[in-house]
Amino acid sequence: MVALLGRGNQLITLDDVSKRYPNGTDALRDVDLEIDSGDFVFLVGSSGAGKSSLIRLLIREELPSSGRVWVDGQDVVRMKHSAVPKLRRRVGVVFQDFKLLPRKTVAENVGFALLVTGHSGEEAREETERALALVGLSQRRGHFPDQLSGGEKQRTAIARALVSRPKILIADEPTGNLDPVTSWEIIKLLVRVNELGTTLLMATHNAEIVNALRRRVVHLDHGMVVRDEREGQYAA
Amino acid sequence: MRRLEYVVTTAAQGFWRNPVMSLASTFTVGLMLLLFAFFLATDRGLQAAVGVLESKVELALFLEDDARVSDVLDLRARIEADPAVSRVDYVTKEQAMARLVDIAAKRPDIQIVDTSENPLQASLEVKLAHAQDAPRVTAALREEIGKGVVSDVVDNPQVVDKLLTITRVLSFGGLAVLAMMLIVALFVIVNTIRIAVHARRDEIEIMKLVGATDWFVRWPFILEGMLVGALGAMAATAVVLVAAGPVMNAMVSFIEILPLSFGTTFVWQLVGSVFALALAVGGGGAMLSVRAHLAK
Numbered sequence: 001m002v003a004l005l006g007r008g009n010q011l012i013t014l015d016d017v018s019k020r021y022p023n024g025t026d027a028l029r030d031v032d033l034e035i036d037s038g039d040f041v042f043l044v045g046s047s048g049a050g051k052s053s054l055i056r057l058l059i060r061e062e063l064p065s066s067g068r069v070w071v072d073g074q075d076v077v078r079m080k081h082s083a084v085p086k087l088r089r090r091v092g093v094v095f096q097d098f099k100l101l102p103r104k105t106v107a108e109n110v111g112f113a114l115l116v117t118g119h120s121g122e123e124a125r126e127e128t129e130r131a132l133a134l135v136g137l138s139q140r141r142g143h144f145p146d147q148l149s150g151g152e153k154q155r156t157a158i159a160r161a162l163v164s165r166p167k168i169l170i171a172d173e174p175t176g177n178l179d180p181v182t183s184w185e186i187i188k189l190l191v192r193v194n195e196l197g198t199t200l201l202m203a204t205h206n207a208e209i210v211n212a213l214r215r216r217v218v219h220l221d222h223g224m225v226v227r228d229e230r231e232g233q234y235a236a
Numbered sequence: 237m238r239r240l241e242y243v244v245t246t247a248a249q250g251f252w253r254n255p256v257m258s259l260a261s262t263f264t265v266g267l268m269l270l271l272f273a274f275f276l277a278t279d280r281g282l283q284a285a286v287g288v289l290e291s292k293v294e295l296a297l298f299l300e301d302d303a304r305v306s307d308v309l310d311l312r313a314r315i316e317a318d319p320a321v322s323r324v325d326y327v328t329k330e331q332a333m334a335r336l337v338d339i340a341a342k343r344p345d346i347q348i349v350d351t352s353e354n355p356l357q358a359s360l361e362v363k364l365a366h367a368q369d370a371p372r373v374t375a376a377l378r379e380e381i382g383k384g385v386v387s388d389v390v391d392n393p394q395v396v397d398k399l400l401t402i403t404r405v406l407s408f409g410g411l412a413v414l415a416m417m418l419i420v421a422l423f424v425i426v427n428t429i430r431i432a433v434h435a436r437r438d439e440i441e442i443m444k445l446v447g448a449t450d451w452f453v454r455w456p457f458i459l460e461g462m463l464v465g466a467l468g469a470m471a472a473t474a475v476v477l478v479a480a481g482p483v484m485n486a487m488v489s490f491i492e493i494l495p496l497s498f499g500t501t502f503v504w505q506l507v508g509s510v511f512a513l514a515l516a517v518g519g520g521g522a523m524l525s526v527r528a529h530l531a532k
Contacts, residue, residue, distance in 0.1 A: 059445070082449075085444075085447040085448060085449045086447065087447070088444070088445060088446060088447035089446070089447035093445060099438070099441070099442055099445070101438060101439055101442065112442070112443075112446075113442075113446035113447075115242055116242070116443045116446065116448040116452055117446065117447050117448055117452070118239050118452070121241075160446070161446075164446065164447070
């Protein structure tokens with residue numbers, strides 16, 4: 001596997017990655033994983049299985065205790081601290097709790113991602129409109145988060161993650177706070193985003209969605225990859 | 237340019253979103269700067285006073301009536317060779333009497349009844365460049381007593397000692413007080429920005445998540461700290477400019493030896509120093525605060 005690094009079509013590669021926290025918990029153990037460009041991958045497993053730890057390694061919120069991590073051809077472990085912002089601009093992330101700024105409108109929340117990375121107001125406005133159109137929220141651009149439904153909040157968060165045109169979108173339990181109907185709306189949106197060329201990695205507990213979509217499923221258990229199937233199911 | 241616009245806008249928002257804390261820290265910093273300005277002005281005034289008093293520090297060598305002129309001139313040349321001495325004046329018996337007559341004319345409590353005989357001695361008046369050299373020069377000149385030229389050496393050790401004490405207290409005491417005020421101001425700024433950072437922790441988290449650089453996160457806070465400093469400096473400068481005239485007049489009439497005016501150059505230097513300190517303390521304090529947060 002290591003011989004192929006930096007070649008082929010892999011966008012994400014984890015090579016023999018382990019993560020042990022100072023309290024002695026092993027969050028990840030000897031994980032090998034490759035995700036190709038354009039893939040749609042479900043990351044499943046019970047709470048504490050290591051899904052969130054794996055995501056944190058990919059955006060370098062944390063470093064592995066051992067092993068190597070490559071994202072879009074870059075060695076995430078050895079990269080300089082100053083290179084981390086550029087990595088994060090290529091990896092969009094959405095969370096279960098949306099992480100929207102309550103005093104900013106939908107458009108401001110989305111455009112914020114561009115303004116704080118040095119884009120002009122004009123660029124931010126144009127790209128924000130494009131992202132809002134993609135998620136179907138153009139009509140709600142002037143609303144504040146507390147005026148939105150849960151699904152709309154998550155769509156705003158997705159628009160923010162997509163506004164800088166990342167190669168990878170990571171969704172950490174994006175439907176965890178949503179009702180089944182709204183969850184399906186979000187999943188349809190993510191499928192569409194994937195069809196437009198963005199690689200998708202989604203951590204989820206939602207067996208119904210995983211089973212219905214029949215995409216690649218990586219199952220984590222106690223920090224280890226116990227199953228990796230091309231057209232997988234939530235449970236074996 | 238666009239980054240600057242963002243940083244400036246965010247800093248201004250940060251300041252006004254938490255007006256009570258921002259104004260409280262502006263007030264504290266302003267107060268510190270006012271004390272700083274007062275310290276600088278007082279230092280300047282006292283330095284001028286020290287200069288004036290130092291120029292007045294002089295020793296008088298009273299000469300024997302029968303001293304030979306060549307010996308007096310020789311002594312004068314030796315005294316002038318000392319680098320601590322700025323000037324030596326020879327005052328004849330007649331000049332001494334003329335001075336006394338002058339003084340008596342101005343003061344009704346002194347009356348000269350008989351000028352037929354001149355009991356006053358001729359003297360050498362030695363002016364010193366620096367007050368601290370007075371003890372050494374006096375000791376050297378006292379050795380001349382009894383050698384046929386000098387009958388007595390008169391100095392004013394109390395004035396010299398007080399002058400030296402004032403200068404020392406001013407240097408060490410003033411700097412100590414200033415250092416303490418600086419620490420207090422820094423502490424206040426650090427806490428103000430820490431509250432601002434805490435209030436915007438979600439925003440910072442998202443900024444870092446979407447790929448903003450540390451500097452992009454930091455600059456609005458640093459600018460906010462500098463804004464607090466600059467507003468404090470403006471307040472302090474306004475108070476200084478309004479109060480300068482009356483205070484100076486009061487001081488001049490109280491201590492007559494003070495120079496009458498500080499001059500425009502000094503006022504600008506003072507304003508410049510106040511603003512420089514304000515921006516350094518504001519920006520530096522904010523940087524300390526936000527660095528601690530980003531390091532978490």
